Every structure is written in structure tokens, then in C-alpha cells.
Amino acid sequence: MKQLEIQGLTLGYGRREILHGASLDALRGGAITALIGPNGAGKSTLLRGLAGLLPARGSVRLDGQEMIGLRLEHRARHIAYMPQSLPQGVALTVMEALLGALRASPTAEGQLSASAATERALDLLEQLGIPHLALVGLDRLSGGQRQLAGLAQALVRRPQVLLLDEPTSALDLRYQLSVMELVRKLTRQHGLVTVVVVHDLALAARYADEVVMLAGGTIRAQGTPEATLTPAMLAEVYGVSARVERCSHGHLQVLADAALPA
Numbered sequence: 001m002k003q004l005e006i007q008g009l010t011l012g013y014g015r016r017e018i019l020h021g022a023s024l025d026a027l028r029g030g031a032i033t034a035l036i037g038p039n040g041a042g043k044s045t046l047l048r049g050l051a052g053l054l055p056a057r058g059s060v061r062l063d064g065q066e067m068i069g070l071r072l073e074h075r076a077r078h079i080a081y082m083p084q085s086l087p088q089g090v091a092l093t094v095m096e097a098l099l100g101a102l103r104a105s106p107t108a109e110g111q112l113s114a115s116a117a118t119e120r121a122l123d124l125l126e127q128l129g130i131p132h133l134a135l136v137g138l139d140r141l142s143g144g145q146r147q148l149a150g151l152a153q154a155l156v157r158r159p160q161v162l163l164l165d166e167p168t169s170a171l172d173l174r175y176q177l178s179v180m181e182l183v184r185k186l187t188r189q190h191g192l193v194t195v196v197v198v199h200d201l202a203l204a205a206r207y208a209d210e211v212v213m214l215a216g217g218t219i220r221a222q223g224t225p226e227a228t229l230t231p232a233m234l235a236e237v238y239g240v241s242a243r244v245e246r247c248s249h250g251h252l253q254v255l256a257d258a259a260l261p262a
């Protein structure tokens, strides 16, 4: 079983430290971890740090192998990262972007032949429900379509660790569910260590096996949705008074009633 161990991780921008020696219980393969917390908590910073895009101190070990200090192309064999917003003005079709991601550096299975790469990319677009976008330019996609194309770029290399920064924020209700279902299916099937930044606590409660709550650059809680999404924690971390109830289908729902006085 794969696992990602994060110990004493310190991250920041220039001299500004954002994450202060964060340590987590090992993140397990086959499980989705939702990274939640208020705006500016450091969620995207943590994800960028795990992706190797920021200078870091501490330790990030995948199955015992230290990732910090590993060259980006080596780390990219194991870890895929989908940023909150994809770069604009890229004159490529969705298919060209996927093939480019496969060519950029060898995948864990080595370099794929051109036909195997095309087949894999098409298969993934089918799974995401967007085969009709294969030949459409990235700069002609809607916000939600761009997000799906970004997700395809992260998945196409079949990583062991999948880092997704708000992958459903621009998606309509149906796609929010179908994308999270697919992420869960792939996570289970391939034993991926999946970490998803998400603001929607109903989605976190429904799809996460584990929740990590971050505030002010510090880990405030880690555990099952039931253990972490409590009225007391929501008051402390988000400053809201909230109820946590089960709907008629048994899903946990967070009902925020009021912002607490600062």
C-alpha cells in the first residue's frame, strides 16, 4: 500500500513563511484526503510544496523515498498536480496538451509510443465525458471545460500521487459529482494518494476518506469527516456557527447558520 509521509514541512514565498513545520499522519494510497480551511490558510501553498514547485524544508516521503530535493522531472513521474487556474493563452488543443504532458518526461511506465499515448489520452477524455473536446483549443474552452481538461492533464500520466487544487470550483452540479466519482474510482482502482483542496464542505464530507483542516499555515485537525467537521471545529477554524446533520440519504451536511463576531 502506497503512502505519503509529510514531516516538519516548512514552505513559503521568498522570506515569507506560510506553512510552519507541518506534520501529518501518513496519507494512504486508495484514499482521498480533502484539504480544507479558510481563504489564505495555506492549502494551495501546501499542494504546490508537495508538487515540488516551492523551496521546502522538512520531509515528504513517498513509500519511504524522499521527494524533497528530487529534480522536478523525477518527482513528476510519481506526482501530478492540477493548479487552481490553468495558464491562459496556450495555443494547443486538448489532445495536444495531453500528448505534450505524456512526452514531457517518461511516465512511471517509461516513454509511451505515439499510438499508445493517443489511445490513452482518448480513453481518458471518454472517461471524463469530454471526447468531443479533443480537437478544441484550450483557449476556446469554458471555465468548467478548462477544469476538466486540466484534470485530464493531471491524470494522463497515471501518477501515484494526485494533487488537485479546487478541481470542481467551476463545474455545474452534475459534473461536480461525476468528476468526484471518477477521482474516487481511479483513487481506489490504482491505489492513488489523492489530495484535493475543496471549499465545498458537502463535497468534502461526501467524497473524502480523510479531512485535513488547515488555518493560518498550521494543521488544525486530521481525521474522518465525522471527526473533523464538527460544530466546534467549524467555529474555531472558519468562525461560523454551524450544524452538522445527516440528510435522508445518510450523507453528512454542513449547514452554516451565521458568521461569528470576529
Ligand SMILES: Nc1ncnc2c1ncn2[C@@H]1O[C@H](COP(=O)(O)OP(=O)(O)OP(=O)(O)O)[C@@H](O)[C@H]1O
Pocket: 013, 016, 018, 037, 038, 039, 040, 041, 042, 043, 044, 045, 046
Ligand atoms: N505567489 C505568492 N507569493 C507570495 N505570497 C503568496 C503567494 N501565493 C500565496 N501567497 C500567500 O500565502 C498565504 C496562503 O495562500 P494560499 O493560496 O496557500 O491559501 P489558500 O488556503 O489556498 O487560500 P484560498 O482558499 O483563498 O485559495 C496567503 O497569505 C497568500 O497571500
